[in-house]
Amino acid sequence: xxxxxxxxxxxxxxxxxxxxxxxxxxxxxxxxxxxxxxxxxxxxxxxxxxxxxxxxxxxxxxxxxxx
Numbered sequence: 001x002x003x004x005x006x007x008x009x010x011x012x013x014x015x016x017x018x019x020x021x022x023x024x025x026x027x028x029x030x031x032x033x034x035x036x037x038x039x040x041x042x043x044x045x046x047x048x049x050x051x052x053x054x055x056x057x058x059x060x061x062x063x064x065x066x067x
């Protein structure tokens with residue numbers, strides 16, 4: 001099992017517990033967990049690409065420290 005599947009499994013388990021541990025809702029919990037993980041990954045992707053695009057010391061903080 002890869003890291004993403006493990007994160008989905010853990011999130012689905014948390015959803016199951018939050019809902020009072022109902023039986024027969026495994027697929028629903030898995031889908032909700034998968035959607036949440038995908039949303040988190042999509043949100044993190046632009047931040048990661050921006051961080052890689054900016055060379056160290058080129059951000060606003062670098063300009064403030066030179067003033």
